[in-house]
Amino acid sequence: MNIIELIQNKFPDLVVSTHDQCGDQTVVIRKEGIVTLAKFLKYDPELDFNMLTDLTCVDYLKMNQEPRFEMVYHFYSLTKNHRLRVKALVEEKSPEVDTLCELWPIANWFEREVWDMFGIRFKNHPNLKRILLYEEFVGHPLRKDYPYDKRQPIIGPKN
């Protein structure tokens, strides 16, 4: 079964592009449709993606790609044993995406991590706060414009 074709036929105005490089089936979509698509992926009996394996973000600042951010979702189906990568485009100006917490509770922590590291907000997220770093930290370290060794210690010398 070709998952990409299925999604393209189902959501023709949502899909921006697709590819299957290295055998990973990938769909790039507009960010507005992520909840709709995720619902479809989860509840469609033929696809049955019951597991959200991974959720992350990539900052394309250095590659001069527009828009700057891409949310990357990896889905896996335990019953059908297939995978899908969905990427949602997020602009720099208003980095906000709808949350997937309602569908997969694990999205809660993954999205908190993305907020912590990239500063992308999640609409309707129940508890959006930093997870790996501390509240005093200013900035989002995995953004490409954050210096590698810019330290913000709570105690100890500043350097």
Place this chain on the structure above:
Amino acid sequence: MENEYTPLTTSDDALDSQSMLINMGPAHPAMHGVIRLILKLDGEQVMDAEVEIGYLHRAFEKSAEQGNYLQVVPYTDRLNYVSPLINNFGYVCAVEKLMGLQVTERADYIRVIMSEISRVCDHLTCIAATTMELGAFTAFLYFMKAREFLYELVEMVTGARLTISYARVGGVKADLPDGFKEKTLSALKETRKTLKELDLLMTRNRIFVDRLAGVGIISKEDAIAYGITGPFLRATGVDYDVRKAEPYHVYDRIDFDIPVGSNGDSYDRYLVRMEEMQQSMRIIEQALAQMKPGPVCVSPSAKEIPGAEMVDEAKMGKTKGLMELGAVVDPTLEGTGKEHQKLIYPSGTPNEKKVMLPAKENTYGNIEGLMNHFKLIMIGHGMAPPKGEAYFPVEGGTGELGFYVVSDGTDRPYRVRVRPPCFPTMAAFHKIIKGGMVADVIATFGTVNMIAGELDR
């Protein structure tokens, strides 16, 4: 689900006089030093809990973007420091997938053997920590004894006990040393003996069973919704194992079973881990039997000349003609003669030349090897996968360990993302311990096998 994420504070009006807030960790012996639990207690019962992580955030993902592709390997050692070899192989497999490289058969077998040794270490440590936190210090010493035999094997192959950096894109660093098979078999024998003793000591031990059985239960549906994998998921009755579902390396040629639990409680997780160790040892024995001599890495084609001879020639200034030659090297880098040493360099495509570092004899012995080495090491000239992205899952000690690598076509990874296997488990942890006793938090936490290095990265 609702009201689940209300932050817990002392000024909370909802906090009636019955309940109290207690802070567990991060400097708590059973929290492995890096987890903070805020528990809302009613007497001994946990009414609510909040998990705070991040105390070991070491910026793996940012560090990985700084150097070239091979320089990420040492960082991956320190992700899951209980089974570093699996991390190594997971990362290089992701890069190989991106480059479209196929490693040699022997390298795949070596990867399987080393991964499984690592997995046994991982499970041993996990159960050892659990038992120690439950007060069974003797059992802890037994487990560590068994682990020490396996560490000796790891040291024999890689040169280091823990932070091994053994994997290379395109193969492994060096071949297995002489006498590895015999030593492994005897180490496995010792491990089995220890495990049998422990089985007698623990599995039907009344105190141990009472502390674990029926504690920390998670349902199958919840586990899947939280994305939990590995022994934790298998204890609930789902037989998902990446090694079976999407066989990588040469797992499809090896016969092994996936132990599955039924209750999803701490005791089932203990049993699943105990059985998995037996299966891992089975895999090691099969792989050792099936393995054939051969090259351990992809590499350029070359004419052959013994390594020591080449170095001697070069030292005397007789470099003429050496440029076209490749050294026949000892794959263990030890310098003794080996039967299979002639096979180390098969012919390869020019593309592969841009991946593997040349053998040390080549680097020191001739200008071509030196240049090849230099070109791979120098920033801006090293191995450069094509522009794109790849996700590669392997079965880590705690579950599905995925590496997502994005390349921009240069010699530095644009982004390396790890899918840490114990992250989902910790995300679900507050749900698992809710309603239980404070003392059960410790027992449950032990069986989660939380490894801070990969949890916080």
Place this chain on the structure above:
Amino acid sequence: MVTGTLEKLEKMEQSNLFAPGFFTSKLSEAIGWCRKFSIFGFPMVTACCGMEYMSVACSHYDLDRFGAGFPRFSPRQADVLFVVGTISHKMAPVMRRVYDQMTDPKWVLAFGVCTCTGGFYNNYATVQGIDTIVPVDLYIPGCPPRPEAVMDGIIKLQAKIQAQGIRSTRVE
């Protein structure tokens, strides 16, 4: 540790000046001797080095031979703070607090290169050596240090504790 020479002692014993089994010493040396063989450590185990700490503490390498095998997880009861593993900026206040809670005399042992200098984690999240936060008595380098290195470090720490003697505060 015995102040007199052997001959002197023998002479004393022969002259029956003291009953057999007595010996003389300086108080400071006796206290140093007691202290160095009963190291109660607070293992602040955060990261990879913890695996080697486990190995050292267990039967194969047996740290107990040096009197340092008994971990105390209460800072009030501990003499030596073993900082085992990377300390991030988020963890730093916690570690400082544990150090402050320990009673004098106290020593700090930096276990592994991350605690010594930050190691290869030269980034935004990690403390570049715990000596920027607490005074360190002994550094054990290595990533992670081998058990043998740890034992060597413990012996050196013992020498330091012995030298400190009766003084309750650290020798700078």
